[in-house]
């Protein structure tokens with residue numbers, strides 16, 4: 001089941017959009033604008049490493065290059081409005097959703113890159129999620145199914161609820177809304193004022209009715225947690241992780257996930273706020289940044305005809321965790337575990353996307369796609385495999401100070417990258433019959449193929465095939481030296497990590513040893529006291545016993561004085577008589 005049907009290949013193309021956010025005033029005055037990001041055209045962007053960045057330092061040492069070119073399905077520059085972005089990216093996916101198809105959007109970017117702005121937006125400039133919801137409500141306006149007795153079930157199904165279950169649904173919903181009693185800015189409500197008709201059609205001509213249900217959950221350290229909980233639950237109790245199960249037809253679903261029926265934009269907005277609040281509360285409690293988890297907001301639209309569910313479609317918006325941010329206040333073990341899990345799920349996602357692309361390129365061949373290796377890819381396997389459309393929106397800022405992180409994001413997400421040699425080619429290049437170079441010396445295209453090593457630390461290489469032999473030999477020598485140095489550095493680093501971990505374990509051992517010694521000492525003292533007390537008790541008891549015995553003997557041997565005197569006199573008299 002890890003293979004996609006190549007016949008579905010055209011659906012498998014995942015579009016990857018890049019959005020570059022504008023500089024803020026502060027960033028401009030902090031000299032963050034060093035022309036690191038240059039949008040060449042609607043699909044190509046060039047990254048120039050600024051002075052002081054790790055990329056520039058490596059390139060100065062002769063490792064890798066300071067210039068990178070990346071290709072995306074479409075690039076949106078700083079001047080692009082929210083409406084334009086929506087129109088050109090997600091709008092067609094909203095239409096799919098309303099048309100009964102499944103669809104998925106990933107968003108990816110480091111902190112401060114503009115993800116929240118893109119997804120949620122502001123009151124004046126609503127983001128993608130707001131626009132999808134608005135488009136959906138606009139479409140189903142007047143055709144909303146009012147009862148709550150048709151509910152999403154498993155992954156693609158729906159179930160009919162009896163009156164008792166409907167009552168439970170209503171009270172679960174009421175409990176959630178009671179948790180968001182405080183007045184929150186329900187900017188979504190005002191959306192109708194700002195956005196004109198978002199979808200070209202509406203369901204007016206339809207006789208069908210529609211029910212919209214939403215769920216909001218997160219995946220942290222490979223555990224799934226429901227975000228739609230009355231917040232008290234999360235504050236006081238340990239969070240319960242939910243299982244990812246198979247519905248028997250190869251579709252994964254989250255068992256026990258709370259689905260809430262919503263009737264308006266303001267309800268959707270409240271749930272989103274509640275989920276966000278729970279997400280950051282849980283993150284704070286676990287001493288974790290909320291951006292270390294993948295969060296998923298899913299809408300399910302049930303199309304109901306004559307009391308029968310005709311179709312169930314799904315729209316998921318998945319906010320991916322950034323792999324480069326790390327909370328320094330955590331213990332080494334926690335950090336390693338967290339980084340491992342994030343890198344792993346992104347790595348698996350990268351591998352799945354690469355395999356899908358390769359399968360698509362070679363239609364006759366289907367290679368293994370490791371969907372089952374992470375919860376994230378397992379959950380969206382069916383969408384990747386042709387039962388829906390997926391796209392990714394990547395957000396970056398243009399700041400020089402976070403250049404290395406931005407480069408990392410681009411390497412992960414771009415649909416293709418180009419290799420730019422560092423120095424101009426002076427040596428003769430191979431020419432064809434027309435005098436033109438057989439291969440373009442400046443760059444060649446390469447589809448993104450992520451391997452483990454690449455995701456961790458990827459270095460681009462110059463195109464060596466164009467160099468003469470002696471240069472090649474010296475280059476090999478040069479590379480060999482660099483490789484040795486790199487190996488040495490890795491060894492030192494590994495030793496450092498081992499030492500750090502060893503120290504941490506030793507520290508832990510010493511602490512537990514100390515605790516145990518202290519406990520033994522305390523026990524010893526307690527038993528000593530107990531022993532002394534018992535000893536004293538016995539001493540007192542013996543004393544008491546001796547006294548009592550003495551007293552008893554005294555009573556037995558007691559002879560009244562007059563009897564004694566009389567007896568004595570008798571003895572004396574008898575002794576005189578004897579004499």
Ligand SMILES: Nc1ncnc2c1ncn2[C@@H]1O[C@H](COP(=O)(O)OP(=O)(O)OP(=O)(O)O)[C@@H](O)[C@H]1O
Pocket residue numbers: 020021022078109110111112113114115116117118291395
């Ligand atoms: N396209 C844009 N146009 C104008 N302002 C933007 C744009 N994108 C982002 N901003 C602004 O840049 C700042 C950072 O954006 P945002 O908070 O969305 O980043 P983020 O990636 O969600 O960060 P975090 O992960 O820390 O929440 C915000 O003040 C936001 O309003």
